[in-house]
Amino acid sequence: MRRRTQMKKQHWRRRSLFPDSIVTQRKVTVLQRGARYESASQPLQDLNVVHVNHRQLLSEGVLNDDQLSLLQRLLDRSVVDSLCASQLVKTYLRLGTSIDRFAMRLFLEIGAQLSDSQRVATFEQRLEYINSRLGFRFNLATPKTLILCCYLALTEWIHRQTDQSALHASVKVEQLMNQLDIQKEYWSKLSGEDTSAIFVEQQLALIESQQTQLKAQLNTLNEQQSQVIESHKALVDKWQPSLSNLKELADYTSTTDMFISDWKTWCSEARLQAPDLNEVWDA
Structure with missing residues (x-):
């Protein structure tokens, strides 16, 4: 019991040496255009970051761990959040089906364009860009998904x-x-x-x-x-x-x-x- 108390004291003593206010962000290794690089640490948090509930998408079966990990490794966090909030993901969620490889290919293509673009800065702009690029042409390889997306859009318009x-x-x-x-x-x-x-x-x-x-x-x-x-x-x-x-x-x-x-x-x-x-x- 005495040894456990001593270990707790050491733990909190180490924590006190590095308060959260002065801890710098850890550099994350990501992929861009096939080459790894270390992104610079940002001392200020981006006020435009929108936190999307990835756990819900995983539990509903829309995304799996490998797909989400791939998106997070290849794309910026803000771009991944915008992709997960797009109309395409909402359609798959209402369908009760998971993202297929064709949609993932389009995700990576659109996400790479957003990562390289300096003009699309806000979350609303990114979401509008994604929906306009994907829209109703996102997955012709699966007619059921295309028809459902068009059906939902028409009923909402009516x-x-x-x-x-x-x-x-x-x-x-x-x-x-x-x-x-x-x-x-x-x-x-x-x-x-x-x-x-x-x-x-x-x-x-x-x-x-x-x-x-x-x-x-x-x-x-x-x-x-x-x-x-x-x-x-x-x-x-x-x-x-x-x-x-x-x-x-x-x-x-x-x-x-x-x-x-x-x-x-x-x-x-x-x-x-x-x-x-x-x-x-x-x-």
């Missing part, structure tokens, strides 16, 4: 075409009405006291007036909400045949000539319904 302001406003009005009900219940309990009867009556009258106004607003919003729902339903019904045909393309197991032909045919037909999605159709 939802954005309807005005959601009436729905959000109705939710806020209902929350205010619930708060007024709670206040009314509180003041009703105090109405039996003689000392504050007049003040309580004033508060109850004010609450009832506010409730009347909110009910009128809610009725108007409900009418607008029903119109929004009908408009959204009509748009979904209009796109349903195209979305059904898109799902059928996911049955292809590889990018054969038949798949490319059917894919181009579907894109040419869907372009007529949504010409503003040029980045999807051009890809």
Whole structure:
């Protein structure tokens, strides 16, 4: 017991000689263009570094240890974080599948471009660069992934075409009405006291007036909400045949000539319904 206590004292004595505030960062050996070099230690932490939960990607099976280790050895940490936060990784996460070798090849290609670029400095710029370069052309070797990514983008675009302001406003009005009900219940309990009867009556009258106004607003919003729902339903019904045909393309197991032909045919037909999605159709 005495020996263990002595070892603890020695340990903390060594720690006290090197406080965290003065310890310099350890140099990390990385690969760039096939040659190893030691990156210079940075005394100040980069304020633009975004910490991505790599452990979650590993536990979900999107990345494995070897893939993450390869990315961290060949690319900058900020670039790896941006790649892990890209739309491609989110799509694989929703698919429940792991990153394949084709996606890894594109990761290394795009990551090398970002590591060499001095103009793309912030996390948002890197993420926009990655999504624009990968986008919907990221993995033609797996039609199922491509179709799912396009399907998710189309459904999200369809939802954005309807005005959601009436729905959000109705939710806020209902929350205010619930708060007024709670206040009314509180003041009703105090109405039996003689000392504050007049003040309580004033508060109850004010609450009832506010409730009347909110009910009128809610009725108007409900009418607008029903119109929004009908408009959204009509748009979904209009796109349903195209979305059904898109799902059928996911049955292809590889990018054969038949798949490319059917894919181009579907894109040419869907372009007529949504010409503003040029980045999807051009890809």
